[in-house]
Amino acid sequence: MSRQTPVQLPRGRPRSFDMEAAVERAMGVFWSRGYHGTALPDLLRATKLSRGSLYAAFGDKHSLFLRALDRYIADALTRMDIELDPRREPVDGLRAYLAGYVDRTSGANGRRGCLLVATAMELAGQDAEVGRRIASFFKAMEARVADALSRAKTAGKLADGVEPSSAARILVCFVEGLRVVGKTAPARNTSQATVDALLDRFIR
Amino acid sequence: MSRQTPVQLPRGRPRSFDMEAAVERAMGVFWSRGYHGTALPDLLRATKLSRGSLYAAFGDKHSLFLRALDRYIADALTRMDIELDPRREPVDGLRAYLAGYVDRTSGANGRRGCLLVATAMELAGQDAEVGRRIASFFKAMEARVADALSRAKTAGKLADGVEPSSAARILVCFVEGLRVVGKTAPARNTSQATVDALLDRFIR
């Protein structure tokens, strides 16, 4: 199948730590503390890297942050692609998608918040690299939800007068708002009931 | 009417700057840059105070921030009390309330964001004083919206099966989500159309 890569191996000591694992640990810190709230020692502790290794591997704090953000976004989109898989019943998919948000916005999960929303509020206005990522994520999310709604409509499962594209925009705003209100750690029941009441307005 | 206050005036040079104006200017800085992103020199420039005066008047950065946040919250609640005034048609009030969010979440206004949402994401999880304020604001907002919806229901203006209290929670999440998505500076039309589509599901 694939030919042997013609690049010769590097000569010296190979990298001994897992870069992706380091990005993931860094992501966890940014997630909990925000960009400005995260100091270098926090990142060194979390990644268990020395200053030198971290800078050699990632360049600087900002670049590492972008990688962590990209990772967070990729995880979220992957999750959505599973939940809203076209081979599944679209309404079931939407329920699963919203159930995920109920989970992530109640109690301790809610209090921890969302790296994406926090970053949108903290940096999107000032940092163009971040702003582009945030905007493209919202677009991607909206497209996936609109697609699921569109399939639900074809199946005759949408309430009268519901249009997939505007309903998708509503749902995106709603779930991101859930993440904001989730910072006050509401009870699971509350979030679930709110989601159910919303879906009731759109699903037949 | 009111008797002369028996307190004798202080003896020395009176305060010559307007503390409320200073809080308002500080609020503007925190609003644009966030808590961690705001450095003391930023606050001195905005308030046109010297270090000494600022610390004498407000104690420290955190206390000044809390005053700015309280001011922002008070302004928001005052606005809502006008928009959702019980003497007004409740549906008109709700439309005015949402129109305000359309305005604040489109274009440049949207890009600037919201001090409250940014603070919720940045600090509510870690800072108890902030967390309490955020939680109580959401509660107060939800109560006002629920009240308006309740009056709309009595007037027969709500769609079948809409329950004021859960609908209020939906609306609160939705508008806070609008603020998040608004950081990508969407077109006014887009936000307005989304709001209209949502209201369509709740109003007869």
Next chain:
DNA sequence: CGATTTAAAGACCAATTGGTCTATAATATC
């Protein structure tokens, strides 16, 4: 082995952080 590359530890850096303090001028009351 020798050459090469990397990791870790930590010294080191200038700039910035939030915060205090002092000196001086201004403005008020008695």
Next chain:
DNA sequence: GATATTATAGACCAATTGGTCTTTAAATCG
């Protein structure tokens, strides 16, 4: 005019910021 209070400017502070560099030990190759 004496007393008291305040504002400003700026020196000053220790701690922390993000970031670089050097040293030494490891690990891999030819």
